[in-house]
Amino acid sequence: MSETPTILIVDDVPANVGVLFDFLSSNGFEVLVARNGESALQIIETARPHLILLDIMMPGIDGFETCRRIKANKTTNEIPVIFMTALTDIVDKVKGFKLGAVDYVTKPFHQEEVLARVSTHLKIHYLQTELQDKNKELQEKEAALQKANKELADLVSQDGLTQIANRRRFDEYLQLQWAQMLRVNYPLTLMMCDVDFFKNYNDEYGHQAGDECLKQIATALTQCVKRSVDLVARYGGEEFALILPNTNQEGAMRIAEMIHQAIAQRQITHKKSKIANFITLSIGISSVIPTTENNPHLLISVADKALYRAKEQGRNQTVFQTFEIPPPL
Template identity: 50%
Template sequence: MPDSPKPSNILIVDDVPTNLTILAQTLRDQGFTVWVATSGNAALKQLAHGLPDLILLDIQMPGMNGLETCAKLKADLRTQDIPVIFMSALSEQANKVEGLSLGAVDYITKPFQEAEVLARVKVHLSIRELTQNLQREIEERKRVEAELAKANASLHRLAHIDGLTQVANRYRFDQDMEQVWRRLQRDHEPLSLILCDVDYFKLFNDHYGHQVGDDCLRQVALAIQKAVHRPDDLVARYGGEEFAIVLPSTHAQGAEQVALGILSKIAELNIPHEFSTVSPQITLSLGIATVIPKSEQSLDGLIELTDKALYRAKEEGRNTYCHHDCSQSPPSLSCSPSPLSLH
């Protein structure tokens, strides 16, 4: 069977013992747990040890009166949300208005009518319970929304980040390229693309093992990222040991500077590759293409040009770059001295 609901706690503050006795007994007969205090100071001290669900507070008391006590309750974060019902023999409108303006929820005039007291107490306890339930629901919803946002961020990351190298994946590359192509076509700005792959990586993997190969790719990806500085540039794993670097609003000379920076960072890694015929350490070959996107051109055409430049760099001896510059007329294909010496 479900547990019985916990009885509500009510604090009565009144300096007249007879009032306390009668009112406390009335509420206890209805199943409430009743606390009593004979002054405002005594009530505040009692609240330091526990918080009631509702306070019945007399206005006319010696020392700290009910209005002063209520002001202190509403100024304290611990007690400001506890509903306060004022009790007084005073019938003047000004006292009621002042009490309600301090944050009290209701007003009961002495002498008490038992049915009225119980009705008002139950109403305000119900309102408090509904308010607390609503606050819990809001907090739970915020927690769920925060967890959902966190999960969505993780899903977004999984969808756009390569799990091995932690750079953008092919899906992210394809998405960004489409957007960049349309933007630069509209703005008549150049777009440079670099495709690069690790020279003789299959031989590296076969002889050093796949775990060493995976670590090599992680280091290569990080080195490429260090050579690419602008926030709008994108480094992505294009597939296998091949990486792509998207350089929006970058002319041919700027793209070649990035390529040289990449080759320099790879050389700094100094990863041994005794089975390479190019160098005793890991090297890259790079293909570059630069275009100013136009409606009669295609994104696939840019990728094809870049891939051809990469193939040409391998023909030139690897550890170098070749560049298709179609941003000028006539288009040109040039290669750096091969192989590059960056040590």
Template identity: 45%
Template sequence: MNEPDFHRDPPLILIVDDEKTLRLVLRRAMEQEGYRVSEVGDGHQCLAFCTEQLPDIILLDAMMPVMDGFTCCAQLQERFGQKCPPVLMITGLNNQESVDRAFEAGATDYITKPIHWAVLRQRVRRLLHTHWVMAELHRKIEQERVLKAKLEEMNQELQRLVDLDGLTQIANRRAFDQALQQEWKRLAREQAPLSLILCDIDFFKAYNDTYGHQAGDECLKQVADILRKAAKRPADVVARYGGEEFVVILPNTSLRGAMQVAESIRSKLKSRAIVHEGSGVSKFVTLSCGVAGVIPPPKTTPDRLIAEADQALYKAKVEGRDRVVGNLVEV
């Protein structure tokens, strides 16, 4: 940590005293040290000055009319908190009660009258240095806090990108695997249903051959959008399973409920009427869906659920495509 350069950037000292003569003497003494100096005559003026501009240190007389130094110091602490500059209380009272009262009000240090000028200069210099060190420390802490927040934000964005399919902007296979494992364990504990929908775009190779890969990519995006809108709950996960295959994880959903979601997806795709002259079942792009549901048994894996959904999808294709077939997993 570098040392402060008070000569290049002189600190501002605020003198608060109702005695004009003492203010003048204090001003001269501080200016001889190279400091910038402002002065006010009472506590109210001190608070008003600090509201406009915070000095680097306040030399505050304890005994003043209207508002004494103890009250002024307490209000400074209340108003400015950690930003309050150090307060050096100047008091003619040299007893333990006055000293305790000064520190209770928030004074950083005190000095008694008659003022010992060498002591005053040393204490001002020490308080300014300490104040600068603390300000630098708070600044560095704030910088580290901001940097940490930015790094956390970047890490979250990186994690999001790692888990995202670049084309469709839905979850990728890696994210699907993680989400399924997580939901399987949770619902095994709760003994609640978990369902899976596997979707495959019918005759997608023919679509690519007919309209080109760019149109194929656009078709995949539209299907992903329909799936995303159909899986409305926060825990639902829509992912690209591979190629033209998609998958939907539906926690706390029975096989019957998942079948309804799958039919809704198929219906909404039909309503978009994406022309597909190369399809063997329709003039438009269609989906075949395999659905499986189970209450996960403890200490098992979701492999059986995936296999049953895959088998149901295969059955949907064999039976003529553009349909939903469901399998209830027997355990």
């Protein structure tokens, strides 16, 4: 230990105190003295000794009750307590250990034994404290590492502009959900969204305004899906994609209508649009129960065709296209 260990002696017999005080002081310890349990508790609160030598038989609150109060206090319960007693009954010793004492020394004292027990328990307490500090430090480092790993994973899977999933995360998640829906024989729905006349918007308002527009759209899309399994991703440029596991055509069309309403409510001015005075979206949807005869790439292709049809038919609308496996070449 780097600092001088402080020992608190709690005993109402001056002769016992004098012997211990002189002996422990001569062996390099700083020694404090209390004549009863009440004053001991007061000293402990302010001085925080490293170890307590506590007599059992004292006026007022006895050593057992003093020990109980020390151990009940979160700020002092780690301080080692060694009972000093002339009692030899095993019941008293067991009671002391149950209250949290670490050891006993029996009166009359053998100085070398007292020194050995005090030194041993101080060393144990020091090592325990050091271990707790190390464990706390390791836990803090582990938490920091986990946070850094999460931030790194977010950077890898998150679109830097909109803070939603990026294309890489989209591809991974589509494969994952395809495999899961294949196992349980549930439908997997894909929704492709494109901002209508976005090039005209950028040309008119500038790229910074365009970026802000994409952020607002990403927020609106995210607010329209309620389940944790649904994924909103930026597919590329002004295109967005939604992966909707265990969602049928009817459910997907409801979400699409919510998206149209959410975008309309934002009223993002777009005077260069050829169909409205505000930003609008075209949406293409397809849905399939995965089998080993089809694959996620075909689902993307069909949803893309639905999006193309939505644009061809006037934009600002949703088209659902039935998933069909193309005939073999």
